[in-house]
Amino acid sequence: MTVPLALLDSFSGAVDFIFSQRESFGGGTQVGGLGQVWELTLEHLKVSGIALAVSLALALPLGLLLGHRRTGELFAVAAGNAGRAIPELALIALLVAFVGTGTVNVAIALAVLGIPPILTNTFVGVHQVDPQAVGAARGMGMSELQIAVRVELPLAVPTIMSGVRTAAINIIATATIAPLAGVLTLGDFILARNVYGDEGVLAGAILVALLALTVELTLAAVQWALTPRGLRLQRTEAST
Amino acid sequence: MLVPTIAQASADFFRDRSDSNCIQDNGAFCAGWVIDNFDRYVDPLLQHVVLVAVSVGLGFLIAFAMAVASHRQRWLVPAFIGATGVLYTIPSLAFFFLLLPITGRGTDTAIIALTAFTLQIIYRNIVAGLADVPRDAKDAGRGMGMTEQQLLWRVELPLAVPEIIAGVRVATVSTVAIASLAVFAGGGGLGSEIVTGSNITFHTGVVTASTLLIGMAIAFDVVLLLVQRRLTRWRSAGEGRGARRTDLLRTLSRRAHRMG
Numbered sequence: 001m002t003v004p005l006a007l008l009d010s011f012s013g014a015v016d017f018i019f020s021q022r023e024s025f026g027g028g029t030q031v032g033g034l035g036q037v038w039e040l041t042l043e044h045l046k047v048s049g050i051a052l053a054v055s056l057a058l059a060l061p062l063g064l065l066l067g068h069r070r071t072g073e074l075f076a077v078a079a080g081n082a083g084r085a086i087p088e089l090a091l092i093a094l095l096v097a098f099v100g101t102g103t104v105n106v107a108i109a110l111a112v113l114g115i116p117p118i119l120t121n122t123f124v125g126v127h128q129v130d131p132q133a134v135g136a137a138r139g140m141g142m143s144e145l146q147i148a149v150r151v152e153l154p155l156a157v158p159t160i161m162s163g164v165r166t167a168a169i170n171i172i173a174t175a176t177i178a179p180l181a182g183v184l185t186l187g188d189f190i191l192a193r194n195v196y197g198d199e200g201v202l203a204g205a206i207l208v209a210l211l212a213l214t215v216e217l218t219l220a221a222v223q224w225a226l227t228p229r230g231l232r233l234q235r236t237e238a239s240t
Numbered sequence: 241m242l243v244p245t246i247a248q249a250s251a252d253f254f255r256d257r258s259d260s261n262c263i264q265d266n267g268a269f270c271a272g273w274v275i276d277n278f279d280r281y282v283d284p285l286l287q288h289v290v291l292v293a294v295s296v297g298l299g300f301l302i303a304f305a306m307a308v309a310s311h312r313q314r315w316l317v318p319a320f321i322g323a324t325g326v327l328y329t330i331p332s333l334a335f336f337f338l339l340l341p342i343t344g345r346g347t348d349t350a351i352i353a354l355t356a357f358t359l360q361i362i363y364r365n366i367v368a369g370l371a372d373v374p375r376d377a378k379d380a381g382r383g384m385g386m387t388e389q390q391l392l393w394r395v396e397l398p399l400a401v402p403e404i405i406a407g408v409r410v411a412t413v414s415t416v417a418i419a420s421l422a423v424f425a426g427g428g429g430l431g432s433e434i435v436t437g438s439n440i441t442f443h444t445g446v447v448t449a450s451t452l453l454i455g456m457a458i459a460f461d462v463v464l465l466l467v468q469r470r471l472t473r474w475r476s477a478g479e480g481r482g483a484r485r486t487d488l489l490r491t492l493s494r495r496a497h498r499m500g
Contacts, residue, residue, distance in 0.1 A: 006341075007341055007342060010341040011341070081413070081461075084410065084413045084414045084417065084457075085413050085416070085417060085454055085457040085458070086417060086454075087416070087417040087418075087420045087450060087453040087454070088417060088418070088420070088421070089420040089421055089423075089431055089434050089435065090420065090434055090446065090449060090450035090453055092440070093434050093435070093440040093446040093450070094446060094447070094450060096440055096441065097268075097440075097441065097443045097446055097447075098268065098443075169328075169329055169331075172331065173331030173332065173333070173334075176331050176333045176334065177333065177421070180435070180440050187333065190333060190334070190337055190424075191424070201337055201340075202337060202338070202340070202341065204334075204337065205333075205334040205335075205336075205337035205338045205340075206334075206338065208331055208333070208334035209330045209331065209334045209335070209338060212329050212330060212331050212334070213326065213329055213330070216325075216329045
């Protein structure tokens with residue numbers, strides 16, 4: 001019975017850390033409590049949000065262009081594969097060594113992780129659009145730009161959004177080690193054990209996991225909302 | 241006599257650089273230091289290989305068992321996808337520290353978290369591979385009097401090998417990258433040559449470890465590609481470039497869908 005009790009103890013300690021302030025491990029300052037949790041959560045969301053916006057701004061138009069023209073298949077595959085091989089810790093360390101610290105630099109480094117999945121999925125999603133739908137749009141007199149934005153993009157939403165979700169998860173996960181580059185995200189609770197103590201570390205782990213799951217669920221809802229109704233109906237029929 | 245002279249000259253060249261103030265100045269990459277200190281990378285490198293190989297190996301066994309179980313019991317598929325999705329979404333660093341009160345610091349904790357991470361990728365690919373087996377092939381097997389069990393092991397799984405291995409490759413390459421975080425859980429690996437304490441400012445160490453990590457990802461990927469070629473020799477007969485191209489697009493789209 002001692003092991004489960006000790007376990008319960010450390011988790012309730014972590015929950016306590018989240019809800020009420022206490023003196024820091026080394027003494028001197030007040031840490032923990034909802035105020036600091038909120039502050040670090042906002043910073044985590046801010047740096048991740050900027051990063052995701054930058055990757056979307058770069059990867060979505062490029063993927064749409066390549067997918068629409070049906071070229072650059074190998075480039076899209078290579079980008080996706082290379083992106084997975086980037087070690088997050090090394091990326092942050094190289095950033096600190098050769099570029100600099102701070103929110104903007106970290107956001108740009110995180111954007112590097114977000115680009116490959118969005119690029120690959122946008123390319124594949126657009127590439128897979130039924131050529132008959134594109135033909136019909138062309139027959140209605142739509143310009144190439146209109147076809148890309150009003151036909152191919154909406155039909156590719158499920159695939160694109162799954163890429164965006166992968167990108168968001170990678171970015172949020174890596175933003176956890178951003179304190180190493182001077183940006184105080186929720187990862188600070190985890191990495192600075194000498195300040196927050198064991199309960200703070202566990203609280204940080206719980207908060208980061210909850211944040212990632214919340215963002216994932218939110219994006220799943222966004223995906224559902226953005227998917228054209230016709231496509232949704234088709235999918236429901238196909239799955240039953 | 242020319243060769244040893246060149247070797248000597250290049251050794252001198254690097255030695256000279258290491259004797260200069262490269263390390264004191266924290267230069268971007270001090271080749272001499274790396275050559276002199278290469279020993280220190282051997283252990284972390286091997287630990288990293290073990291972390292990746294054990295995690296992906298365990299992940300494959302579990303995902304495979306789940307896929308076989310859900311192959312006839314279709315209602316298990318969404319349940320497994322949901323459960324592995326949660327494990328995939330929790331950032332590895334957080335996962336390590338959530339496990340810490342239960343399993344303590346060390347390699348075990350790192351392996352559990354990394355294994356949990358690989359499940360979603362591998363499981364989805366096995367399920368997709370089995371779903372893509374042509375109906376004709378299954379009908380032919382049934383016509384030959386195969387039981388469902390024989391059909392699975394002799395027809396469906398062999399035909400799904402390319403997609404199964406594609407999943408293992410994705411999982412492996414990602415795990416090589418993520419295993420560098422194992423150092424925070426006391427799990428060793430090449431991350432220990434990037435971070436010391438919470439210090440990441442030794443440039444040469446960071447550059448060397450990053451290079452080794454990317455090299456390892458490529459090496460694992462090439463080995464798995466060779467395994468895949470070996471397991472699918474039947475494909476080369478009668479199939480040309482066209483088939484391979486279609487296959488590339490199909491795996492690509494499978495990968496793209498893995499979060500959907």
